[in-house]
Amino acid sequence: MADESGVLDGYNEENTEAGIYVLRLFITGASPNSIRAVENIKSICEEYLPGNYDLQIIDIHQQPQLAHGEDVIAVPLMIKLAPYPKRRMIGDMSDTKRVLKGLGLSTNS
Amino acid sequence: MSKSQKNKEPVQYGTLPKALTGITGLDEITGGGLPYGRPSLICGEAGSGKTLMSIEFIVRGAVQYNEPGVFVAFEEKSDELAINVASLGFDLKKLQAENKLKIDHVHIDRSEIEETGEYDLEGLFIRLGYAIDSIGAKRVVLDTLENLFSGLNNQAVLRAELRRLFTWLKEKGVTAIITGERGEGALTRQGLEEYVSDCVILLDNRVVNQITTRRLRVIKYRGTVHGTNEYPFLIDEDGISVLPVTSLKMANTVSTERISTGVKALDDMLGGRGLYRGGSVLVSGTAGTGKTSLAASFANETCNRKEKCIYFAMEESPNQIIRNIRSIGIDLQKHVDSGLLIFNASRPNLHGLEMHLVAMHKCIKKYRPSVVIIDPITNFINIGSVSEVKNMLVRMIDFLQEEQISVMFTALSLNTIVNEQTDEGVSSLVDAWILVRDIEFNGERNRGLYVMKSRGMKHSNQVREFIITGNGLQLVDVYLGPDGILTGSAREQQMLLEQTGEAIRNSAVTRKDREIIRKRKVLEAKIASLHTEFESVEEELNKVYLEEELKKEILRKNREEVIKIRRGETEENVQTSKTSRKK
Numbered sequence: 001m002a003d004e005s006g007v008l009d010g011y012n013e014e015n016t017e018a019g020i021y022v023l024r025l026f027i028t029g030a031s032p033n034s035i036r037a038v039e040n041i042k043s044i045c046e047e048y049l050p051g052n053y054d055l056q057i058i059d060i061h062q063q064p065q066l067a068h069g070e071d072v073i074a075v076p077l078m079i080k081l082a083p084y085p086k087r088r089m090i091g092d093m094s095d096t097k098r099v100l101k102g103l104g105l106s107t108n109s
Numbered sequence: 110m111s112k113s114q115k116n117k118e119p120v121q122y123g124t125l126p127k128a129l130t131g132i133t134g135l136d137e138i139t140g141g142g143l144p145y146g147r148p149s150l151i152c153g154e155a156g157s158g159k160t161l162m163s164i165e166f167i168v169r170g171a172v173q174y175n176e177p178g179v180f181v182a183f184e185e186k187s188d189e190l191a192i193n194v195a196s197l198g199f200d201l202k203k204l205q206a207e208n209k210l211k212i213d214h215v216h217i218d219r220s221e222i223e224e225t226g227e228y229d230l231e232g233l234f235i236r237l238g239y240a241i242d243s244i245g246a247k248r249v250v251l252d253t254l255e256n257l258f259s260g261l262n263n264q265a266v267l268r269a270e271l272r273r274l275f276t277w278l279k280e281k282g283v284t285a286i287i288t289g290e291r292g293e294g295a296l297t298r299q300g301l302e303e304y305v306s307d308c309v310i311l312l313d314n315r316v317v318n319q320i321t322t323r324r325l326r327v328i329k330y331r332g333t334v335h336g337t338n339e340y341p342f343l344i345d346e347d348g349i350s351v352l353p354v355t356s357l358k359m360a361n362t363v364s365t366e367r368i369s370t371g372v373k374a375l376d377d378m379l380g381g382r383g384l385y386r387g388g389s390v391l392v393s394g395t396a397g398t399g400k401t402s403l404a405a406s407f408a409n410e411t412c413n414r415k416e417k418c419i420y421f422a423m424e425e426s427p428n429q430i431i432r433n434i435r436s437i438g439i440d441l442q443k444h445v446d447s448g449l450l451i452f453n454a455s456r457p458n459l460h461g462l463e464m465h466l467v468a469m470h471k472c473i474k475k476y477r478p479s480v481v482i483i484d485p486i487t488n489f490i491n492i493g494s495v496s497e498v499k500n501m502l503v504r505m506i507d508f509l510q511e512e513q514i515s516v517m518f519t520a521l522s523l524n525t526i527v528n529e530q531t532d533e534g535v536s537s538l539v540d541a542w543i544l545v546r547d548i549e550f551n552g553e554r555n556r557g558l559y560v561m562k563s564r565g566m567k568h569s570n571q572v573r574e575f576i577i578t579g580n581g582l583q584l585v586d587v588y589l590g591p592d593g594i595l596t597g598s599a600r601e602q603q604m605l606l607e608q609t610g611e612a613i614r615n616s617a618v619t620r621k622d623r624e625i626i627r628k629r630k631v632l633e634a635k636i637a638s639l640h641t642e643f644e645s646v647e648e649e650l651n652k653v654y655l656e657e658e659l660k661k662e663i664l665r666k667n668r669e670e671v672i673k674i675r676r677g678e679t680e681e682n683v684q685t686s687k688t689s690r691k692k
Contacts (some may be wrong), residue, residue, distance in 0.1 A: 028232070031229075033226075033227050037594060040226075060235050061235065064236065071215065073215055073260075074261060075228060075230075076607060077228075087116050087221065087223060088222045089223040089225045090222055090223070090225065090261075091227055092227045095225045095226050096223075099223070106304060
């Protein structure tokens, strides 16, 4: 797809720093969705990006000002900061296909 | 009537605390504002003023009632919003710097978001909670929640979360406004917000006869009475003002003070002292009969008394009026310069009737004049039916009476009908009705003026000729000749004729006088001659008499002489001589 190729091109150009995936996961305390999301994303990362990712988990209950800064509405929210383009994924990350698409790894599947 | 209910104090029982909106008129309709600590919904179509009303609620709350507010904007960015409302005199940046206002722009872009499973809107709650706590907000606006639905797919989650949001807002104890776009057959697209809100206000922007009028209606308000009618409202440089229908209680105070109309002769016709203060007067007449001149003269007189006057010009521009009125020797410009005379010119079809009423209300409230002139009311017919115009004018008069403001309306009546009723049907409402009409006679048209009615004062029943001169307006008695009423040059002619007759009569009189004088002189001369004659006769007579006396005396002396000479005369002789002397 044209979109996909565009995304990949972007990814290649930006990926000067060894292609590390910078991920931020915003959760709200110990809500079921949050817990599931953390578990799911960790397993996805381990499976598809072993050693090539930087995952930060942020509890917006603890740091509400970050929620404003990153325009968080629906949680759990994961933002892929790098590689380009920036993508936002919401939900408990149970739909692996969509997560991979969001991460730009859907060509594999 | 619900109209009168709004003026009651609804908080008699202390049931529902309310938060004043500070929006002119809205607090009256809702009986004190929006429900305190509860969510309200403002819904309406695009461009009906939802965002503006909600931001005014926030800003007025922060400025006037010391209740900080949070504005969550789903549509406009903070900067855009600040620019958009700067025209209304709201300085959002300053308020934000003072921590009285927090604007949180929420951006949702569907294309950026991948939904990967179950989620909720806890993030929004946390952000909102954080914003509220950081400035101690008492008021919250969410504008508009619809954007959540367009940005996110899972309707079930969203609906559930919205319900939770309303409950959460109540728990937070903030007075909230949620705006919503109007949906098909329902008040909102989702058909949800109106059920969970405690108060629903519907804004409407309707076009009738190509004229748009914004209206507002309180659809529901839990736990209180409220005005149920549609109320027109206005958005202008001072924000929103809603006009509640004025009370129809008819309990206004009245004044017995009289004010001059500016035309001395007209004052004389109105019982000698002019109109009552706070009264209403209608000047109606056909085209070109001098209605505006009368109105201008009234305005001029008001300003000369150092009182304020607002002139609502519906046909001519202020400059045009000033120029035209200067030709009759009245200088309105100096009153405009001194700020006593305020012109407010607008075409009737600029906006709807209600808007005109609102605009006039605003203007009157702002300047607090003692006299208001509306010139003319006729053109309102173009934008509303007779009954609507009448309704509007009733409210106008009612409002003005309440404020003790005198008002003069002018109305054009059509030439064809000799009106006992004006087109607007307001003649029964006004306190005084002055009719100016054409009197067509002898190949010319002249103006006749009479007072059709004037409540509560003795007024003249005369038709007077109304003359517009370079020195103002004058009223002349019309001439009642043998052929009926004479006006204009016919009157002048008749007056000239009369003057001639008088001159002729005068000369005749003087001739007679002279004759009498002459006769008198003749007679006096005669009398004098007779007198002299008499004197001469008298002298003659006296002369005879004296001569006689003299003779007698001489005779007696002579006799005595004779006696003396005779000496021997008898007693008898002496006796005879005595008797003869007696003769």
